[in-house]
Structures are given as C-alpha cells and as structure tokens.
Amino acid sequence: MRQTIIQTTRQTIIQTTRQTIIQTTRQTIIQTTRQTIIQTTRQTMRQTTRQTMRQTIIQTTRQTIIQTTRQTIRQTMRQTIIQTTRQTIIQTTRQTIIQTMRQTIIQTMRQTIIQTIIQTTRQTIIQTTRQTIIQTTRQTIIQTTRQTIIQTTRQTKRQTTRQTIIQTTGQTIISCPVSQRRLLTWLSVLEHVEVFLEMGACRLWGDLGRWLVIALIQVFK
Numbered sequence: 001m002r003q004t005i006i007q008t009t010r011q012t013i014i015q016t017t018r019q020t021i022i023q024t025t026r027q028t029i030i031q032t033t034r035q036t037i038i039q040t041t042r043q044t045m046r047q048t049t050r051q052t053m054r055q056t057i058i059q060t061t062r063q064t065i066i067q068t069t070r071q072t073i074r075q076t077m078r079q080t081i082i083q084t085t086r087q088t089i090i091q092t093t094r095q096t097i098i099q100t101m102r103q104t105i106i107q108t109m110r111q112t113i114i115q116t117i118i119q120t121t122r123q124t125i126i127q128t129t130r131q132t133i134i135q136t137t138r139q140t141i142i143q144t145t146r147q148t149i150i151q152t153t154r155q156t157k158r159q160t161t162r163q164t165i166i167q168t169t170g171q172t173i174i175s176c177p178v179s180q181r182r183l184l185t186w187l188s189v190l191e192h193v194e195v196f197l198e199m200g201a202c203r204l205w206g207d208l209g210r211w212l213v214i215a216l217i218q219v220f221k
Contacts, residue, residue, distance in 0.1 A: 002133060013125050154195060
C-alpha cells in the first residue's frame with residue numbers, strides 16, 4: 001500500500017509540476033523571443049540604413065572626387081574605409097557575443113531551476129506522505145486493537161461467568177435453600193448488567209472510570 005500510494009502521488013505531482021513548468025517556460029520563452037526579435041530587427045534596420053546611406057555618399061563622393069583629384073580620394077577613402085570597417089566589425093562582434101551569452105545563460109538557468117524544483121518537490125512530498133501514512137496507520141492500529149481487546153475481554157468474561165454460574169448452580173440447586181438461590185439470581189443479573197455499566201462508565205469517565213466500575217462490581221460480588 002505504501003509503494004502504491006507513493007507511486008500514485010509521485011506521478012500526479014510530477015504531471016502537475018511538469019504542466020506548470022511547461023506553461024511558465026512557454027510564457028518566459030515567448031516574452032524573451034519577442035524582446036530579442038524586436039531588438040535584432042531594430043539593430044538590423046539601423047545597420048542597413050547606415051550602410052545604404054554610406055554607400056550612396058561614397059558613390060557620390062567618388063564621382064566628384066575622381067574628377068577633381070584621384071590622389072586625395074585614395075588617401076581619404078583608405079582612412080574612411082578603415083574606420084568604417086573597424087566600427088562595423090566591433091558592432092557585429094558585440095552583438096553576436098551578447099546574443100550568445102544571453103542564450104547560454106538562459107539555458108543554464110532553466111536547467112538549474114528545473115532540477116532544483118524537482119529535487120525540492122520530491123523531498124517535501126516524500127516527507128509529507130511518510131508522516132501522514134505513519135499517523136494514519138498508528139491511529140487505525142490503536143483503534144482496532146482497542147476494539148478487539150474490549151470485545152475479547154467481554155466475551156471471555158461472559159463465557160467464564162456463565163460457565164462458573166452454571167457449574168455452581170448445577171451443583172447447589174438441589175441442596176441450596178431459597179436465600180442462596182436468590183443470591184445466585186442477583187449475581188446472574190449483575191453479570192448481565194455489568195457490560196452496560198462498563199460502557200456507560202467508559203463514555204462518561206473514560207478508561208479509568210470503566211476499570212473502577214469493574215473493580216467495584218467484583219468487590220461487591
């Protein structure tokens with residue numbers, strides 16, 4: 001029973017945790033992807049506009065400068081090309097590094113969070129199920145043992161008293177006077193009423209009251 005209960009609780013809890021984790025991860029992934037797409041599109045649009053503007057400017061300047069002086073154009077073009085390439089290379093490398101770092105950090109954080117959640121949930125569920133099972137089993141065992149002991153003691157008392165009364169009455173009815181017969185009848189009535197007195201004392205005063213009533217009845221006998 002313990003194994004079946006533990007297996008069922010594990011399966012239900014794993015399913016619920018999986019569903020909640022999947023929903024939360026979906027929402028976070030959708031939000032992060034939207035933000036990254038918006039950022040990347042903005043950056044690409046800026047880069048494309050910059051590049052197109054630069055190309056148009058370079059073409060116009062080339063035509064004008066070629067006509068005027070070829071040597072000055074070569075020197076200026078070299079300097080401008082070097083600067084622009086440097087800037088573009090720096091920007092592209094920064095963007096790629098940032099994107100890769102973000103992706104790696106997100107993946108590692110997801111894996112660690114999922115593992116920690118699974119471990120903590122397993123430990124808490126196992127501890128709670130153990131405590132509840134132990135408490136319930138203890139209570140059921142105590143109740144069943146009490147009921148069985150009370151029933152067995154009552155049955156044994158009744159049987160023993162009946163046998164003793166039958167034996168004593170069978171031996172003494174022939175030779176007993178009327179007073180002794182009356183005493184025997186009153187004792188038999190006490191034996192039958194003793195059970196009801198015990199039950200009433202147990203309900204009113206608990207186990208102590210029940211045992212006190214039993215002791216008083218035995219002394220009276």
